[in-house]
Structures are given as C-alpha cells and as structure tokens.
Amino acid sequence: MTLAQILLEWYDLRGRDLPWRRNPTSYSTLVSEIMLQQTRVEAVLPLYERFMGRFPSIQVLAAASQDEVLTYWQGLGYYSRARRLHQAAQIIVAEHDGSIPHNKETLRSLPGIGDYTCGAMLSIAFGKPEIAIDGNLLRIGARLFLIQDPINRMKIKAQIQAKFKELVPTERPGDFNQALMDLGSAICLPKNPRCEECPISHHCQAYFKGAVLALPIKDAPKPPVPVQVRLYLVESQGAILFRKREFGGFLQGMWELPWCEIPSQISRTALKVAEEHNWLSPKLEPCDPLEIYEMEYVFSHRHWFMTIFHYNVTDQFYTPKEKDTLYLWQPIDAIDEIALPTVFKKALKMRP
Numbered sequence: 001m002t003l004a005q006i007l008l009e010w011y012d013l014r015g016r017d018l019p020w021r022r023n024p025t026s027y028s029t030l031v032s033e034i035m036l037q038q039t040r041v042e043a044v045l046p047l048y049e050r051f052m053g054r055f056p057s058i059q060v061l062a063a064a065s066q067d068e069v070l071t072y073w074q075g076l077g078y079y080s081r082a083r084r085l086h087q088a089a090q091i092i093v094a095e096h097d098g099s100i101p102h103n104k105e106t107l108r109s110l111p112g113i114g115d116y117t118c119g120a121m122l123s124i125a126f127g128k129p130e131i132a133i134d135g136n137l138l139r140i141g142a143r144l145f146l147i148q149d150p151i152n153r154m155k156i157k158a159q160i161q162a163k164f165k166e167l168v169p170t171e172r173p174g175d176f177n178q179a180l181m182d183l184g185s186a187i188c189l190p191k192n193p194r195c196e197e198c199p200i201s202h203h204c205q206a207y208f209k210g211a212v213l214a215l216p217i218k219d220a221p222k223p224p225v226p227v228q229v230r231l232y233l234v235e236s237q238g239a240i241l242f243r244k245r246e247f248g249g250f251l252q253g254m255w256e257l258p259w260c261e262i263p264s265q266i267s268r269t270a271l272k273v274a275e276e277h278n279w280l281s282p283k284l285e286p287c288d289p290l291e292i293y294e295m296e297y298v299f300s301h302r303h304w305f306m307t308i309f310h311y312n313v314t315d316q317f318y319t320p321k322e323k324d325t326l327y328l329w330q331p332i333d334a335i336d337e338i339a340l341p342t343v344f345k346k347a348l349k350m351r352p
C-alpha cells in the first residue's frame with residue numbers, strides 16, 4: 001500500500017469528527033481554515049458554529065458590518081484574519097458572483113488567503129492535488145523525510161512541500177491533507193510523538209534512524225522588540241474612551257485605548273512629536289491623572305512596556321475629531337460589546 005492509501009484508511013477510522021467536515025461547502029471550508037490559522041481546533045470549535053449561525057453564507061458575511069464580524073471573532077484573537085475574511089467575502093460577492101474562485105492565482109490574491117489556506121481550499125473544497133503546509137506538516141515532513149535543516153527557512157519549507165506534493169493522491173486530496181492535520185495533532189506530536197500508534201511509521205525515515213526527537217530543527221526566533229508605550233485610560237460619566245484608526249499600521253482597524261509608542265532615545269522633542277500623533281495628551285494636560293499604572297504585554301514581535309495614565313474627566317465629555325480615526329465613548333458595563341484586543345482588556349483590569 002502507498003503512504004497515501006495507508007493514511008486515508010487510518011483517516012476513515014480515526015479522523016476527527018469536526019463540524020466543518022460535516023456537509024462541507026467551499027464557504028464553510030474557507031471560514032474554518034481561516035479560523036484555524038495559528039489557532040487550536042479546541043479554541044475554534046465553540047466559536048465556529050456561533051459565527052456560522054450568524055453568517056451562514058458568503059453573501060450574509062459580505063453584507064455585515066466589520067464591527068459585527070469582529071465581535072463574532074472575539075475569543076479567537078488575530079483579528080486581522082477576521083477583517084481580511086470579511087474583505088475577501090465582499091470581493092467574492094462583488095467580483096465573482098458569490099462563488100469562491102478555484103483558480104489558484106485568483107484564490108491566492110484574495111485578502112487573508114496565504115499559501116496554507118490556498119492549499120487547504122484547493123484540496124478540501126475543490127478536490128485538487130495540493131498541499132496545505134503549516135507548522136504541523138513541516139514537523140511531520142522533517143521526520144518523515146529526515147530533513148536535518150531548519151524548517152523555518154523558506155527553501156526547506158519549499159523542499160518539504162514538494163516532497164508531500166509527490167505523495168498527494170488525485171483521489172481524495174482533501175482527506176489526505178486532513179489526515180495529515182489529524183496526524184500532526186494526535187500522533188506526530190512535537191514533544192512526545194506516538195510513533196508506536198503511527199500509521200505511517202514504516203515510511204518514516206526519522207523513526208528508522210532513531211532521530212525522531214531530534215527533529216524538526218528550527219532557527220531560534222527573533223525575540224520581540226521592546227517598546228515603551230504611553231496608554232490613556234480615560235473615563236467620563238460611566239464611559240471609557242476608545243478609538244479606531246483606519247490606517248496607522250499596528251492594531252489598525254481595532255478598537256483600542258488611545259496609545260502612542262515613545263521613541264527609545266527619548267528627548268523632549270521626540271516625545272512631543274510622538275504625542276502630537278496622539279491628540280489626547282495635550283487635551284488632558286490640565287488634569288492630573290487619577291492613577292498611573294505600569295504593565296507589560298508581549299505580542300509576537302513587540303514587547304510593550306506600558307505606562308497607563310488613568311484619567312477621570314468629570315467636567316468635559318467630548319468626542320475628538322481626527323482624520324481616518326473614530327472615537328467612541330463606550331459605557332463601562334457594555335465594553336464586552338466591542339471587539340477589543342487582549343492587551344486593552346488587561347489594561348482595563350488595572351482600574352480599581
């Protein structure tokens with residue numbers, strides 16, 4: 001039997017029963033695969049059905065407001081995925097008559113569709129012999145093919161992908177990919193791989209050579225860059241001030257507590273320039289903050305060292321105006337209604 005036949009037989013017996021695998025459509029595959037990017041199945045399960053209940057078709061998703069989409073994404077993190085999924089839905093409805101394209105280049109050009117999601121869509125939704133390569137598959141590939149170079153190098157990733165592509169069957173390519181996904185999550189585990197239960201151990205070169213635990217090899221990731229951040233927690237009459245920037249890079253498009261990064265070589269001029277990008281500080285200057293808190297938060301590429309200025313502004317209740325930026329006074333007891341990144345939820349918990 002070929003490796004593909006063995007794997008498919010195992011998948012028929014042991015594959016996970018997941019809601020997006022029951023009566024799948026190209027839309028349900030798109031939503032689930034984008035939700036599963038860098039997120040565990042267990043975290044996606046409770047939110048997937050809620051999301052699909054509210055946005056049962058690509059047309060409904062495209063017609064929804066971005067705020068509502070983000071609200072239904074709460075709990076999954078990486079909100080840029082939700083924004084891009086929403087944009088992709090709008091493009092598919094406007095330019096492709098609501099049908100998700102199955103041409104590789106067109107699909108790959110849609111917002112939020114990277115190599116992995118494109119491979120998953122083509123194989124699972126459209127039955128094409130493609131491979132969806134992610135960290136799990138790279139790990140399996142490094143072991144299966146005895147790849148002793150770092151798997152986070154593009155060249156090595158391409159090498160593993162090419163080797164898998166030689167194995168993908170023309171019949172049931174989607175199930176082949178999903179079988180590999182299940183193998184990565186239940187059998188070929190990072191720390192304690194269960195080789196004795198592995199259906200493809202007879203094909204696994206690392207298993208034969210006793211090199212399983214030494215693989216995969218990875219280059220050490222770069223540590224997050226430390227950044228000083230000034231953050232403003234402003235209350236007035238039972239509401240808190242939030243902003244949303246349409247442009248501006250990091251965290252754009254999200255509701256956030258107003259913040260600015262402080263240049264590391266701090267000087268009065270540099271601070272002033274930084275604060276001019278943040279209208280708030282001069283407006284608040286006449287008041288004394290209620291409290292000042294210190295907090296740290298680590299993103300994947302940034303390590304924020306935050307100073308949080310907590311103001312209670314009793315004598316003014318204004319909504320600032322700024323180009324491409326929305327401001328919102330949200331009642332404290334209704335903060336859950338807006339999609340807020342975790343860093344700001346934690347900052348809000350500093351309030352007494």
Ligand code: SF4
Nearest residue numbers: 143188195198201204
């Ligand atoms: S034999 Fe072990 S290392 Fe090889 S694919 Fe199976 S679980 Fe992974």
